[in-house]
Amino acid sequence: MAINNVKGTHDIYGNESGAYTAIENLLKTVAEIFTYSEMRPPVLEHSEVFIRGVGEGSDVVRKEMYTFLDKADRSITLRPEFTAGIMRVIAQNKLFANVELPLKYYYSGPVFRYERPQLGRYRQFNQFGVEAVGNNSPYLDLEIISMAYTMLQSLGLENVKIKINSLGDEASRNSYKEALKDYFRPYLENMCDDCKSRFELNPLRILDCKVPEDHEIALKCPAIKEYLSEESKSRFDLVVKGLEEMDIPYEIDDGLVRGLDYYSETVFEFQYTSKMGKDYGAIGGGGHYDKLLKELGGADLPGIGFSFGIERLYSVLVDDGLINPNEEDNIDIYVMASSEAKLQALIIANRLRMYGYRIDYCFDDTKLANMLKRADKKNAYIGLIIGEDELRNGTVTIKNMATKEQMTVPNENVDDEIANMIEEREHHMHHHCDCGCEDEHSSCHDDGCECEDCKNKKGLN
Ligand code: AMP
Numbered sequence: 001m002a003i004n005n006v007k008g009t010h011d012i013y014g015n016e017s018g019a020y021t022a023i024e025n026l027l028k029t030v031a032e033i034f035t036y037s038e039m040r041p042p043v044l045e046h047s048e049v050f051i052r053g054v055g056e057g058s059d060v061v062r063k064e065m066y067t068f069l070d071k072a073d074r075s076i077t078l079r080p081e082f083t084a085g086i087m088r089v090i091a092q093n094k095l096f097a098n099v100e101l102p103l104k105y106y107y108s109g110p111v112f113r114y115e116r117p118q119l120g121r122y123r124q125f126n127q128f129g130v131e132a133v134g135n136n137s138p139y140l141d142l143e144i145i146s147m148a149y150t151m152l153q154s155l156g157l158e159n160v161k162i163k164i165n166s167l168g169d170e171a172s173r174n175s176y177k178e179a180l181k182d183y184f185r186p187y188l189e190n191m192c193d194d195c196k197s198r199f200e201l202n203p204l205r206i207l208d209c210k211v212p213e214d215h216e217i218a219l220k221c222p223a224i225k226e227y228l229s230e231e232s233k234s235r236f237d238l239v240v241k242g243l244e245e246m247d248i249p250y251e252i253d254d255g256l257v258r259g260l261d262y263y264s265e266t267v268f269e270f271q272y273t274s275k276m277g278k279d280y281g282a283i284g285g286g287g288h289y290d291k292l293l294k295e296l297g298g299a300d301l302p303g304i305g306f307s308f309g310i311e312r313l314y315s316v317l318v319d320d321g322l323i324n325p326n327e328e329d330n331i332d333i334y335v336m337a338s339s340e341a342k343l344q345a346l347i348i349a350n351r352l353r354m355y356g357y358r359i360d361y362c363f364d365d366t367k368l369a370n371m372l373k374r375a376d377k378k379n380a381y382i383g384l385i386i387g388e389d390e391l392r393n394g395t396v397t398i399k400n401m402a403t404k405e406q407m408t409v410p411n412e413n414v415d416d417e418i419a420n421m422i423e424e425r426e427h428h429m430h431h432h433c434d435c436g437c438e439d440e441h442s443s444c445h446d447d448g449c450e451c452e453d454c455k456n457k458k459g460l461n
Helices: 014-033 047-053 059-063 083-092 138-154 170-190 193-201 203-208 212-219 230-245 310-319 339-353 368-377 388-393 411-430 452-457
Strands: 044-046 066-069 075-078 103-112 124-133 160-166 263-273 279-289 303-309 333-337 359-361 382-386 395-400 406-410
Touching: 014 103, 014 124, 014 138, 014 310, 044 047, 044 083, 047 059, 047 075, 047 083, 059 193, 083 103, 083 124, 083 303, 124 138, 124 310, 138 160, 138 230, 138 263, 138 279, 138 303, 160 230, 170 193, 170 203, 170 212, 193 203, 203 212, 230 263, 263 303, 279 310, 303 310, 333 339, 333 368, 339 359, 339 382, 339 388, 339 411, 368 382, 382 388, 382 411, 388 395, 395 411, 406 411
Parallel strands: 333 359, 333 382
Antiparallel strands: 044 075, 066 075, 103 124, 124 303, 160 263, 263 279, 279 303, 382 395, 395 406
């Protein structure tokens, strides 16, 4: 019997996998520009990291963790998010000692949550995110949000909606929680079981309830902004004004509380509606935290971070036509050999690969006509053929697959001939000017060639 993938996982291969890598590379490049460096925390952590870090009141810890006992009866959890694990690394290695703060890290990789699988919701999915730890400046909030915004813009996403809110400091939050309890208490009996336990563990989480009747009740609850301390209020004002000055569009959303317990002060979420009008909900989110590092045995230092869901980014990029999932591959060279020339051809292919050309090799013993059809199908620029004659004469036939022109050259000239052809192709891609100049900065297609010849012709000299 066939074995299928585990429920909630998905297989990523081919163009989709290539797109994930491209997305991750772009995000990494932006993070590097902001001078964040990579951290690769383990997938496995002691369950305690997330129970203490993410918090017992969160849905993630209450019901979504992949937790098991290992062979020595330790409770281990597959990370449901990166932030708590990164704090554990920082705490354990005392990375905050004797350095200028904030510490700035980015991360990328799979996370695991036992959620009900549905469209865009998986049990194993990929996140990319950043954490900046050890500095309480509100300008760090602005740097973080603007970095996320830069990332989404670099990907080409135009309809990003940034929702932002402040959860205030601990005292603000505690008085707000009391106010929420007073508000929800009369309704509680008729609310869902989840809300009943949220009421005890973290009443803020009731604001995220998806049950329509409960959601209806939550709509009229008091807003946190009424409970913010002066300090929290002025911090939030500064962040909001900063976004304004930085031309970053945002919306203040009183109801935004985020799913993880550790947040305080600034929280934000990136929502996306595709050009076709499809609402993808959150493609990422994050916020500031105060107690997380200390909770995991480190210094009493605040931090801020965000994470994007790579699956969600991929879907919106496809939907908005910024990624073509069916894009055809093309290669530089397809190597075709008769059965007795197979080894010789493989050796030449490997030698040419050292220059960085993308080379595919035909393993099958089939007629040359068939192999040439395959070369076309693979969009090969050059066909490299070694048949009986070539093998006997120490030559190789090189065919331009587009023009069908071909030449047979001695073995020792192959590298040079290929190099010429590749260079010629690059030349054609960049220069469409008849003058044949090599000026890298010219843009000959739009008549803007700035080589001396052309300028003379246009009477510019
Ligand atoms: P969170 O850590 O819950 O704030 O999630 C950060 C981002 O990860 C979200 O904005 C989503 O884009 C993505 N995400 C969260 N849960 C899932 C899931 N089950 N499947 C796919 N993506 C997810």
